[in-house]
Amino acid sequence: MATVVSHHLISSIASPHSPSNSKASLFPKEPFNLPIKFRQNRFKIEATTASQTPVLDPLLSPSKTTPHKKKSNEASLILIRHGESLWNEKNLFTGCVDVPLTEKGVAEAIQAGKRISTIPVDLIFTSSLIRAQMTAMLAMTQHRCKKVPIILHDENEKAQTWSHVFSEETRKQSIPVVAAWQLNERMYGELQGLNKEETAERYGTQQVHEWRRSYHIPPPKGESLEMCAERAVAYFEDNIQPELALGNNVLIAAHGNSLxxxxxxxDKLTSQEVTSLELSTGLxxxxIFKDRKFMRRGSPVGPTEAGVYAYTKRLAQYRQKLDESLN
Ligand SMILES: O=C(O)[C@@H](CO)OP(=O)(O)O
Structure with a gap:
């Protein structure tokens, strides 16, 4: 029988522990030392949006990217649901409405940051919504690596050019943050902005539960979890998993349903099992991604927790390096 995963189970597992060539020179060089796959993806985006002629940015050319060798056969993946938002507080369906964090949400994001402060992060993915971005940024203020998370702006050529970083040293002290709409919360359709309790009174608890937690049933004019998975999981497979396969440690800050x-x-959950999966804000x-498999390691309790570092030698070594850098 398959395991039913709920937030409680997760917690209990966790708690013990070219443009044309003439334009090419205007084009920004990579703002960061991005991992190969991501560079290639950016290259693809540039090639199709700016012009039909590929951009040959020297930093993106194959000869520059291929020497990147695999750093490790394992990588950490941290998922964080954003902290409490102003509409979580008011118990309103939020979906794709772009609402910021409450004060409590800010505290939750900082607390989440403390809990992951000695787990390596090389690359951050967030949704395009402010609550997820705030969460990622606030969490990273607590990270002991002290690197600066910087949002990459790929939306147009000017945005890329104007956000270029000119110091290699500064780049090394930065963590690229990729904001992707595909990681956004499921679109809640005509429920967005409605009170959850009042909606249950009006349409019935069972109906509202199905809209909220079933896999196949969409809320009126909104996305079912299945529809949300089509874009979020595809994005994960195409853009995030390849980074993990290269040994890059990733943090994703996103939403209850996209996560x-x-x-x-x-976790290879069935459509039935996922109905009982609940995620707390700021959790x-x-x-660990190893040998092309994901191993769930629960929720790190804090930087002093011994258990989490026992999961892998690599995590223990990373933490030791951070400790040594303090001495
Ligand atoms: O309102 C929303 O966007 C989501 C997350 O807060 O609600 P639910 O709890 O139904 O997944």
Whole structure:
């Protein structure tokens, strides 16, 4: 019988522990030392949006990217649902409405950051919504690596050019943050902005539960979890998993339902099992990606927790390096 994963289970597992060539020179060089796959993806985006002629940015050319060799056969993946938002507080369906964090949400994000402060992060993915971005940024203020998370702006050529970083040293002290709409919360359709309790009174608890937690049933004019998974999991497979395969440690700050769909994929949950998966705001969850498999490691309790570092030698070594850098 398959395991039913709920937030409680997760917690209990966790708690013990070219443009044309003439334009090419205007084009920014990579703002960071991005991992190969991501560079290639950016290259693809540039090639199709700016012009039909490929951009041959020297830093993106194959000869520059291929020498990147695999750093490790394992990588950490941290998932964080954003902290409490102003509409979580008011118990309103939020979906794709772009609402910021409450004060409590800010505190939750900082607390999440403390819990992951000695787990390596090389690359951050967030949704395009402010609550997820705030969460990632606030969490990273607590990280002992002290690197600066910087949002990459790929939306147009000017945005890339104007956000270029000119110091190699500064780049090394930065962590690229990729904001992707595909990681956004499921679109809640005509429920967005409605009170959850009042909606249950009006349409019945069972109906509202199905809209909220079933896999196949969409809320009126909104996305079902299945529809949300189609874009979120596809994005994960195409853009995030290849980074993990290269040994890059990734943090994803996203949403209750976009993360439920990703967890469903990582933990191979059935459409029935995912109905009982609940994620708390500001809860970090750690996975280790090794030998092309995801191993759930629960939620790191804090930087002083011994257990989490026992999961892998690599995590223990990373923490030791941080400790040594303090001495
Ligand atoms: O309102 C929303 O966007 C989501 C997350 O807060 O609600 P639910 O709890 O139904 O997944």
């Amino acid at each position: 439920r769909s990703i967890i469903m994929y990582l 970090p969850l750690l996975y």
